[in-house]
Amino acid sequence: xxxxxxxxxxxxxxxxxxxxxxxxxxxxxxxxxxxxxxxxxxxxxxxxxxxxxxxxxxxxxxxxxxxxxxxxxxxxxxxxxxxxxxxxxxxxxxxxxxxxxxxxxxxxxxxxxxxxxxx
Amino acid sequence: xxxxxxxxxxxxxxxxxxxxxxxxxxxxxxxxxxxxxxxxxxxxxxxxxxxxxxxxxxxxxxxxxxxxxxxxxxxxxxxxxxxxxxxxxxxxxxxxxxxxxxxxxxxxxxxxxxxxxxxxxxxxxxxxxx
Numbered sequence: 001x002x003x004x005x006x007x008x009x010x011x012x013x014x015x016x017x018x019x020x021x022x023x024x025x026x027x028x029x030x031x032x033x034x035x036x037x038x039x040x041x042x043x044x045x046x047x048x049x050x051x052x053x054x055x056x057x058x059x060x061x062x063x064x065x066x067x068x069x070x071x072x073x074x075x076x077x078x079x080x081x082x083x084x085x086x087x088x089x090x091x092x093x094x095x096x097x098x099x100x101x102x103x104x105x106x107x108x109x110x111x112x113x114x115x116x117x118x119x
Numbered sequence: 120x121x122x123x124x125x126x127x128x129x130x131x132x133x134x135x136x137x138x139x140x141x142x143x144x145x146x147x148x149x150x151x152x153x154x155x156x157x158x159x160x161x162x163x164x165x166x167x168x169x170x171x172x173x174x175x176x177x178x179x180x181x182x183x184x185x186x187x188x189x190x191x192x193x194x195x196x197x198x199x200x201x202x203x204x205x206x207x208x209x210x211x212x213x214x215x216x217x218x219x220x221x222x223x224x225x226x227x228x229x230x231x232x233x234x235x236x237x238x239x240x241x242x243x244x245x246x247x248x249x
Contacts, residue, residue, distance in 0.1 A: 002239040003240070018160050018249050021160045025234060028230070034235045034236075034238065034239050115238045115244045117125070117244070
């Protein structure tokens with residue numbers, strides 16, 4: 001049986017290209033029917049806030065994020081503590097077509113997967 | 120045990136690039152196998168044939184190439200990440216009408232599907248840098 005895969009999104013959008021390239025890799029895995037679970041943690045939680053990157057001539061990550069439910073990723077896991085420590089109200093974290101699942105214990109969650117792709 | 124290494128660190132910039140090389144050597148020396156080394160994000164620069172570090176510094180490219188030759192390693196560079204950063208094979212340089220190619224011998228360009236497949240079939244997947 002193929003491995004279960006978890007993708008971690010750890011980087012703030014636009015500050016580090018791994019934010020975008022991580023989402024691209026997640027979509028590529030899903031397109032190959034290796035649908036990963038996805039967990040936004042650390043500065044990665046900023047990816048789920050509304051963004052206006054046109055101001056810095058960057059392409060929005062929204063399109064990549066919004067493609068996830070279409071590729072079968074219907075649950076977006078978020079580290080509750082990461083949001084809290086950054087002063088982000090968890091109801092500000094939204095993704096159309098997906099359910100935001102807040103995790104209090106990310107360690108226990110991560111432990112259940114065979115592989116972790118860390119972006 | 121079968122390992123896949125994912126390298127996000129650029130050589131001579133992130134220690135992750137050199138750590139990946141040492142990890143690869145240690146893995147093989149311990150009798151394990153490496154299914155694939157996948158270079159992604161800034162890690163694609165590891166595949167540049169044009170790196171010319173000072174002589175008293177480690178030559179990461181040369182080390183990767185000799186490891187590749189000794190063990191027939193699969194060194195795959197993500198094609199999309201490589202194009203963004205100016206790492207091109209002959210055929211990509213021609214196709215994109217760029218003045219030169221710089222993908223080093225021993226490395227090959229491929230899509231993200233190679234990462235997905237490696238994650239699915241390897242016993243362990245380890246990330247370096249990023």
